[in-house]
Amino acid sequence: MIARLWPFVMGSVALGLDAYVIAGLLPAIATSLGSTEATVGLGVAAFTGSYAITGPVLAGRAGRTSRRSLVNALAVFTLANLATMLAPSVAVFLVARAVAGAAAGVYSPLSSAVAAGLVGGEQRGRALSLVLSGLAVGTVFGVPLGLAVAGRWGWRAAIALVVATSAASLGGVLLRGGELPPIPASGALQRLRAVTRPDNLVTVLVTLLTGIASLGLYTYLTVILGHSSLADHQTIAIWVWGLGGAIGALGIGRLVDKGNPLRLSLMLLTGLACALAGVALGRAPVVLLGSLFVWGLCGWASLAPQQHVLLSANPTDGATAVAANASANYLGSALGATLGSLLVAHSVSPQGLGLTAASVACAAVVLQLIRTGMRPRK
Known part of the structure; x- marks a missing residue:
């Protein structure tokens, strides 16, 4: 391939x-x-x-x-x-x-x-x-x-x-x-309707929240690590996050093809929320490293199932739906970085940064539960 x-x-x-x-x-x-x-x-x-x-x-x-x-x-x-x-x-x-x-x-x-x-x-x-x-x-x-x-x-x-x-x-x-x-593509009005259709909108909002939680917090990863037990090993910690991300992005494809992308996405988002909480609250190096690995894995692996869901749900205008999802990912990253900047400016602790990101990921889990319960569009 x-x-x-x-x-x-x-x-x-x-x-x-x-x-x-x-x-x-x-x-x-x-x-x-x-x-x-x-x-x-x-x-x-x-x-x-x-x-x-x-x-x-x-x-x-x-x-x-x-x-x-x-x-x-x-x-x-x-x-x-x-x-x-x-x-x-x-x-x-x-x-x-x-x-x-x-x-x-x-x-x-x-x-x-x-x-x-x-x-x-x-x-x-x-x-x-x-x-x-x-x-x-x-x-x-x-x-x-x-x-x-x-x-x-x-x-x-x-x-x-x-x-x-x-x-x-x-x-x-x-x-x-x-x-x-x-x-397959459609006119401007049809593309607007596709993006704002309830099932697509919920999927895109889940991606937005995931971007805010995962990529947004990554902007301030060194801030968190600097106040942790890995303060003297930050490079190793960042590479562990990256290794998890690479494995997640490369390995998720077969699971998407074999399973239910909606439920798979729900599992990944739950794992992401737990990992972010682990990064915020973990004290032992092994807990922090494990949480960083799972964070990278679940964060990067979450994109493919969402894209698959949108392509399947929009056979006549998949490009627009996928484009909106990709935009939401980048917009989430920007919003997450901005939110983190505001929190840092107001002297929020590194643990507070991590727990805020974990809360946003939990909101994504709730929305994904709603999306999973929606009936397929006929």
Whole structure:
């Protein structure tokens, strides 16, 4: 399967790296462009904001001509990151980040939908898992690599990694023979109705809450670890989280194909809530490491079942539903980071941060229970 889907996986790796590596480069970029970290930090908001807005609006329409749309999205994404790398001023930098986010908002959900269409129905979960694992790999392993490259050759070299990875993905799509399967799409009004339909809305809200709890808290993981028994072993702790994430993202596909995605998602969210509580309240290193591993595993594994549910429930407009879900994930990350910033500013303890995230995950569990009880749409 990897031989057929590797260009889409590579594109997801580039997206995961691009979305999160900038946060670690703020001081270097600000100095280079003669700006402030606060201003440069708007580049992260520009990327995620454009992603969240353009995905549901454009991805469904683009699905009708999936190969051309993927090529266009990857080309724009690559060029926008090249502009980021070469930016002579902070204004060019911010515009380039917004354009890159818009292209990513089209590419990410469309690549998942196309990958699912390239395999049989019994392998859809594995295809979704494989493509989505690229986001985890790009975030968990690509970001540390990017920061290491930046430390040796400067922040522009780190962005060059994104350019090279997305260019490889673009080349893989261009070299494919034949047309990719078209993704059913509808008009603007129909797309709005699809997103706001009760079952879809609940699914997307679950993803939003999961993003707030999991990715939002990850922004402040070092704050929590700095006041824990792993304060002197933070790098190891972060890698344990990443290992769990990689295993969860890569391994969830077969379970999705063999089981009930709704119930599987409920189990993963319950595990996530327990793991976040364990991170907040755990004292012994083994408890903390186990909780971090389960957090990474359940957080990253939760995406594929949700995408599968939406594709199955929306046979005539899967791209729009998947795009809304992907946007919710990134929006949740941004909202979670903002909430965490407010809590830290008001001197909330690290344990309070973890318990707040666990409470949000519990809310996601409740919504997922409601979604599981909904009757299938006829």
